Amino acid sequence: MNKLACGCPGSHVQTIERNETNTNAATGRLPSELRQWPTQLHLVPPSAPWLQNAHLLIAADCVPFAYGDFHRDFIKDRVLVNACPKLDDTSPYVEKLAAIIRQNDIQSITVTIMEVPCCRGLGLMAQEAVKQSGKDVPLEIAVIGIDGTRRS
Known part of the structure; x- marks a missing residue:
């Protein structure tokens, strides 16, 4: 595991191994699809092993x-x-995302944002990061309505 400067054990890079995920027939519960930790962009090092050859999802918190x-x-x-x-200090986000893209063979990027105006900045940051990385990575922005429906 990589140790981050903050020293918090919850910030250590971890891969989550999962078997094929299906709905649990007895409970009807859907299992988590999360495969790595941490997820918060501030905490993710560009060298995290699970970023190599990844399809990257950049999600707005809401x-x-x-x-x-x-x-x-x-x-x-x-x-x-x-x-x-x-709400985040986003000043390092473009450079961090560009470093993630430069240092790994990112296959695609999907950005999920809410339909509210303040959320659009995350999509713009991702677009600028791809540009700064110098790589040609497919990027899709999915907009979710405040009512929970997918708008695009």
């Missing part, structure tokens, strides 16, 4: 609460980083 099928529709088969473009 999206998983609004969109009920977030794990199944977005996290499944992707590596997640999350951030809030309104």
Whole structure:
């Protein structure tokens, strides 16, 4: 495990091994699709092993609460980083995302944002990071309505 400067054990890079995920027939519960830790963009080192050859998901913090099928529709088969473009100190985000893209063979990037204006900044940061990385990585932005429906 990589040790981060903050020293918090909850910030150590970890891969979560999971078997094939299916709905538990007895309970009807959907299992988590999360495959790595940490997820908070501030805590994710660009050298994390699970970033190599990843399909990257950049999620605004509110999206998983609004969109009920977030794990199944977005996290499944992707590596997640999350951030809030309104409340976080986003000054290092473009460079950090660009470093992630430069240092790893990122296959695709999906950004999930809410329909509210402050969330659009996360999509713009991702676009600028791809540009600064010098790589041609497919990027999709999925917009979720405050009512939980997918807008695009």
